[in-house]
Amino acid sequence: MLTVSELAQKSTQYRRNILQYIYGAGAGHTGGSLSCIDILNVLYNTVLNVGPDTFTSPDRDRYIQSKGHTVEALYVVLADLGFFPETDLQTLCRYNSHYIGHPTRKVYGVEQNTGSLGHWLSLSVGTALAAKLDDRAYRVFTLMGDGELPEGSNWEAALLASHYKLDNLCAIVDKNTLQITGPTADVCSTDPLDQKFEAFGWAVRHVDGHDFTALQEAFDALPFATGKPSLVIAHTVKGKGVSFMENQLKWHHGVPSYDQYQQALEELGERAKE
Amino acid sequence: MEKANLDIFSATLQTLAETDRNLLVVTSDSRGSGKLVPFGQRFPKQIVEIGIAEQNLVGVAAGLASAGKNVFAVSPACFLTARSFEQIKTDVCYSNNPVRLVGISAGVSYGALGSTHHSLHDLAALRAVHNLTIVAPADNFETEQAVRLAAQMNTPVYLRFGKKTMPLLSETNREFAFGKGRVVREGEDLTLIATGETVYPALQAARRLETEQGIRARVVSMHTIKPLDYDLLAMVAADGCPIVTVEEHSVYGGLGEGCASFLLQNGFRNRFRIMGIPDEYTVTGSQLEIFAHYGLSETGIERVALELLDRG
Numbered sequence: 001m002l003t004v005s006e007l008a009q010k011s012t013q014y015r016r017n018i019l020q021y022i023y024g025a026g027a028g029h030t031g032g033s034l035s036c037i038d039i040l041n042v043l044y045n046t047v048l049n050v051g052p053d054t055f056t057s058p059d060r061d062r063y064i065q066s067k068g069h070t071v072e073a074l075y076v077v078l079a080d081l082g083f084f085p086e087t088d089l090q091t092l093c094r095y096n097s098h099y100i101g102h103p104t105r106k107v108y109g110v111e112q113n114t115g116s117l118g119h120w121l122s123l124s125v126g127t128a129l130a131a132k133l134d135d136r137a138y139r140v141f142t143l144m145g146d147g148e149l150p151e152g153s154n155w156e157a158a159l160l161a162s163h164y165k166l167d168n169l170c171a172i173v174d175k176n177t178l179q180i181t182g183p184t185a186d187v188c189s190t191d192p193l194d195q196k197f198e199a200f201g202w203a204v205r206h207v208d209g210h211d212f213t214a215l216q217e218a219f220d221a222l223p224f225a226t227g228k229p230s231l232v233i234a235h236t237v238k239g240k241g242v243s244f245m246e247n248q249l250k251w252h253h254g255v256p257s258y259d260q261y262q263q264a265l266e267e268l269g270e271r272a273k274e
Numbered sequence: 275m276e277k278a279n280l281d282i283f284s285a286t287l288q289t290l291a292e293t294d295r296n297l298l299v300v301t302s303d304s305r306g307s308g309k310l311v312p313f314g315q316r317f318p319k320q321i322v323e324i325g326i327a328e329q330n331l332v333g334v335a336a337g338l339a340s341a342g343k344n345v346f347a348v349s350p351a352c353f354l355t356a357r358s359f360e361q362i363k364t365d366v367c368y369s370n371n372p373v374r375l376v377g378i379s380a381g382v383s384y385g386a387l388g389s390t391h392h393s394l395h396d397l398a399a400l401r402a403v404h405n406l407t408i409v410a411p412a413d414n415f416e417t418e419q420a421v422r423l424a425a426q427m428n429t430p431v432y433l434r435f436g437k438k439t440m441p442l443l444s445e446t447n448r449e450f451a452f453g454k455g456r457v458v459r460e461g462e463d464l465t466l467i468a469t470g471e472t473v474y475p476a477l478q479a480a481r482r483l484e485t486e487q488g489i490r491a492r493v494v495s496m497h498t499i500k501p502l503d504y505d506l507l508a509m510v511a512a513d514g515c516p517i518v519t520v521e522e523h524s525v526y527g528g529l530g531e532g533c534a535s536f537l538l539q540n541g542f543r544n545r546f547r548i549m550g551i552p553d554e555y556t557v558t559g560s561q562l563e564i565f566a567h568y569g570l571s572e573t574g575i576e577r578v579a580l581e582l583l584d585r586g
């Protein structure tokens with residue numbers, strides 16, 4: 001098991017890689033990739049029983065990234081785990097590349113072709129229900145953005161997950177409080193999110209989405225209640241780790257200039273030395 | 275004993291479920307209209323109720339299929355293919371989760387319930403979605419075959435069923451494969467190409483043309499709308515005789531335009547007519563009254579055939 005400082009080092013490297021490949025591609029979802037990367041780090045490195053050798057096993061844990069637009073975070077973690085050579089990411093979004101700007105099963109390690117928002121909690125419910133029906137022990141983890149929660153099918157899925165008592169399902173909301181138009185609370189508020197999910201029959205925990213220990217403790221405590229699906233509301237900062245990107249709307253899919261890229265690397269490099 | 279295709283669908287699923295514990299029926303409060311109550315009684319652990327939530331139905335079905343379940347997702351065609359269209363496109367087809375989507379009471383089967391309950395768009399909409407086989411069985415034989423084949427597919431399929439009792443089309447042609455139209459009556463003077471529950475009136479029209487006019491019409495059950503049987507189309511068009519297509523669907527984007535596209539792009543210049551529901555909200559009536567109103571009937575099809583033969 002990785003220590004907290006090893007996890008921190010990984011996250012710093014992941015952030016550098018995210019910026020490198022977005023800079024190289026001239027496209028990408030920078031802010032959201034930086035807000036969710038610590039969650040992916042903890043999941044893939046300490047929670048999920050999945051890796052390149054077990055990815056085709058029917059008993060593997062499933063990670064389904066509903067907020068598919070932050071695919072850069074997923075790609076750099078999968079590369080680190082050895083699903084594919086990291087150099088492949090140099091083709092990100094290039095003509096004829098398998099590395100599309102949203103998750104695709106063309107890339108080994110990706111479970112579903114996500115990206116259309118509001119779909120994947122339903123699909124995750126189906127995958128978790130299959131485990132219950134087949135008496136398998138795998139769990140399903142679904143990462144959602146806070147901006148995608150107004151999609152109605154999420155709530156259809158939330159209802160059904162508790163109806164079928166899917167305590168092998170864990171949804172995580174990357175609550176970075178921003179979406180492309182502005183603060184999520186201004187666009188279409190979903191607060192109080194915990195009460196809404198609780199009313200739908202879920203067990204809910206809040207966690208600092210950049211605190212490795214807190215994330216691990218939350219995932220260790222799954223399911224939060226027997227017979228209930230679990231929701232982790234991860235409070236995060238969009239653009240986390242790069243001072244001038246943090247909480248700045250324009251970095252939703254902003255691409256750094258050369259100078260900005262160098263400055264970001266410098267900040268992250270200095271942090272790595274701390 | 276002839277039955278509704280939906281009854282055969284349900285009976286075939288039960289037969290399959292006897293040996294396939296992995297087979298799962300998923301419904302959106304639609305087990306009654308899907309004739310699936312007996313299935314649910316026999317296999318209570320192999321039917322999953324979603325509630326009235328068609329988007330969730332398709333998403334959950336995709337998740338179940340991704341985990342290896344043999345999933346038939348059953349819902350009225352009007353809702354399944356419109357409300358859940360994006361789930362079909364993305365969760366099922368793009369992600370290649372091989373769900374067997376079953377649209378029940380398709381076309382104007384719901385008759386006087388009106389346009390909310392009609393699906394006259396589904397073939398057009400779904401034809402434009404990649405990685406989906408689209409099949410509208412015409413009779414009990416085609417239904418059983420289609421359900422059995424669908425259960426074996428490793429890619430998504432859409433089965434489209436009405437709910438009327440359907441006579442057997444042919445005692446002799448017992449061949450069935452997706453993508454291969456069935457010639458259910460031979461003829462040399464023109465070809466009627468129909469799909470689903472309009473094949474039977476096309477066959478009746480062909481019989482009438484022969485007895486009353488001495489005209490011999492070939493009748494094709496083009497059960498698979500995608501992939502269309504281009505070989506058969508080229509074969510029937512080769513003699514230059516007129517072609518009439520008939521479908522319980524908008525005249526836009528369905529069987530007829532699929533055939534026309536192939537024929538025109540491949541040099542065939544046969545006289546050609548698309549019969550279907552015009553671009554309007556239909557007249558009120560039962561399915562057969564609506565068919566009669568728009569000419570999708572024995573006499574209506576005969577009339578168009580005679581026109582194309584300049585004998586109208």
Ligand SMILES: [Mg+2]
Pocket residue numbers: 145146147174175176177178179184
């Ligand atoms: Mg957000």
